Amino acid sequence: MKRIYIQEVVTRDGFQAESAFVPTEQKIALINRLSRAGYAKIEVTSFTSPKAIPMLADAEAVMQGIDRIPGVEYTVLIPNLKGAERALSVGVDEFNLVMSVSEAHNQANLKMSREDSFKGLSSVIDLAHANNTAVNISLSTSFGCPMSGIVSLAELMHWVDRFAARGVRGITVCDTTGMANPAQVHSICEAVQTKYPKLQWTLHFHNTRGMGLANALAAVNSGIVRFDSSLGGLGGCPYAPGATGNICTEELVHMFDLMGFNTNMQIDALLDCSKDLQSLIGRTLPSQLLMAGKVDQLHVAPCQP
Amino acid sequence: MKRIYIQEVVTRDGFQAESAFVPTEQKIALINRLSRAGYAKIEVTSFTSPKAIPMLADAEAVMQGIDRIPGVEYTVLIPNLKGAERALSVGVDEFNLVMSVSEAHNQANLKMSREDSFKGLSSVIDLAHANNTAVNISLSTSFGCPMSGIVSLAELMHWVDRFAARGVRGITVCDTTGMANPAQVHSICEAVQTKYPKLQWTLHFHNTRGMGLANALAAVNSGIVRFDSSLGGLGGCPYAPGATGNICTEELVHMFDLMGFNTNMQIDALLDCSKDLQSLIGRTLPSQLLMAGKVDQLHVAPCQP
Structure with missing residues (x-):
């Protein structure tokens, strides 16, 4: 059974929105x-x-x-x-750094050039390494940028x-605004893993x-075993008000479990958490699975008129 | 470029709900x-x-x-x-027949046993052939039944x-209540095409x-080139009130087009139709694409606080 590693982002990427x-x-x-x-x-x-994100002001x-x-x-x-x-003062297992592959998105999101981002993050990497803390870099808009369009593999690979070369442990290839398609996912996953296995x-x-899930399927078919996802699909897209954000953790886990992979996840506990999260934020989450229930949850025949 | 054939069901499967x-x-x-x-x-x-479906009483x-x-x-x-x-009296290109692979669903949906369904549909096939009309059979609950659970390949293959043997031109393998997963889709698509190429x-x-789209990806990766879908994702699931129904045509086409397949579809016309369908039925459709716009529709940076 292929082992799949699920990484939850709801309390950061989800709450941030x-x-x-x-x-x-x-x-x-x-x-x-x-x-x-x-x-x-x-x-x-x-x-x-x-000040930038009051929701996460209580990080420590x-x-x-x-x-x-x-x-x-x-x-x-x-x-x-x-x-x-600040993070070192409370102790964390990993620093997750972020910058955009697209110049336009980096300027819009981080208010600086990619070169300035890289310079700043390089200092953070040095500090992490001096403190024996693992580093991951999340490369936003790796597949496409809502302002400048499709991102080339060459441009992504430049930042990879x-x-x-700076010695990060991991890289997250992010489809920040849902622009990736399965063919592109396949070619990018093959290229980056081949170069940096x-x-x-x-x-x-x-x-x-x-x-979202079609892209996750394409990625797993290309040998990827780690996925970010957000409980209930919480999160949005600042470029498309009302649109959904991150793929939904329970839907991702449910699909992979049905396919016979070992996600190590307790899907019923997840669904309970997702249901309670709906109450917490006071609105319906995009999770289809929360609405319909798992495949193995059988029904009686619906009333017919 | 692989040719993909898109088959719209919104005015039947969608409107019916x-x-x-x-x-x-x-x-x-x-x-x-x-x-x-x-x-x-x-x-x-x-x-x-x-009387059973007043919405479609105007079929002729x-x-x-x-x-x-x-x-x-x-x-x-x-x-x-x-x-x-009735259909012969107005002339149609194809009869699409329907029965369920699951006995429980056939009883719930069609109020008869599968054997009685098969017997009745056999007479319809004879009539179609006598009138040079092509026949397709849609096998509902081919992957799973909301009442009796997962359907085995052997059970599906029995009805296939x-x-x-009755000389149908085509068979539609239906995941009627969204229970299929990509691994199951792959094995079923391989099996049926190998036996009846x-x-x-x-x-x-x-x-x-x-x-939905992950399963469509698994199917196309298994050699399938024909897909049913519903404009805007119109339709529901009688076993899960509020849940979505058929996969959304414009999302399916958008994904396949991005992957470089030839769907022959005019995506902008589709999106216009979907938008107008929302007005027609007076509520928001499940189409994510309608909300977010195509990948090639670029944006300016969102206003930041």
Whole structure:
């Protein structure tokens, strides 16, 4: 049975898109439940400026409040040296850095050039290595940019090469706004793994145009075993108001489990967490599985008129 | 470029799940627009009892009212001999017959045993052949039944064998309530095509649990080139109120086009039809693509706070 590693991003990527603050205790309670559901990794929070993302202003308190279950890696998003220092002060298993492959998206999202991002992140990598902390780089808009269009493999590989040379442990290839298609996923996954077979590769898909799970299937068929996903599909797309965001964890796990892969996940616990998350944020989540129930959940015949 | 054949089911499978009657003229207008969008086949309506499905009581009027564009096949759902005679009176390109592979679903949906269904449909096949009309059989719940669970390949193959022996032109393997997974799709597509390479095979997926396009990808990777889908994803699932139904045509076409396949479809015309369908039925459709726009539709940077 092929082992698949599921990495939860709901309390960072998901919450980041929410306007109403989720109390620190609720965040901790959710992460503690998720920690016991079988994840390989949980992206707990982001050590970004509290002014930029007030939702995650309690990053230290959350990291210090959660139970750290052996076998689960607790990663955090680190935008710069200041964030890295804050993270080191509470202890994290991994720094997850981020920049965009597309210049336009990096400017729009991070307000600086890619070269300036790389320079800043290089200092963060040095600090991480000096503190024996693993580093992952999430490359946003690896497949396409909502402003400048399709991203070429050569452009992606340029940044992969530069971060590989800086000694990162892993690279997450992110389809930030749901522009990837399965053929493109296949060719990119083949290319990056062939060139860097020892790096820890993660694929990060969004379901913005309905292709999320098809892309995950294409990735797993290309040898990828690590996936980011968000509980209930929480998250959005700033370029398409109302559109969905990250692929939904329980749908990804449900599909892979049915296919006979070993995700190590407890799907019923996930569905319970997702249901409670709906109550927490006060609206219906995009999770189709939450609505329809698992395949093995049998029904009686519906009433006919 | 691999040729993919798209078969629209919105005015039959989609409308059938709607409660408010869509006026005959509106149905005709929609089909006339769809006819010019590049479909291989359109399932126009169903010649079922007007009492059972009042929405499709105007089957003759719709068939007689539409423009029949050369190159597009106009198929209709035929439940029994009476329906077949009605369809012959107005002329159709194909009879699409239906029964369930699962006994429980056949009883729930058609109120008879599979043996009785087969017997009745055999008479319809004889009538079709006597009138030089092509026959397709749609095998519902080919992957799983919401009441009795997963359907075995052997059980599916039993009904495939019996209809193949009756001389049907095509068989549609239907995942009626969205229970299929990509591994199962792959093994079933391989098995049926290997045994009957000359039959016209169609795959019919629902997105009830989010796996719709992943299953379509698995099917196309297994050599399938014909797909049913519903404009805007219109349709539902009687076993999961509020859940989505058929896979969404524009999302399927968008994905296959991006992958470099030749769907022959005019995606912009499709999106226009889908948008207008939302107005027609008065609510938001499940189409993610309608919300987010195509991948090649570029954006300006979103306003940042």
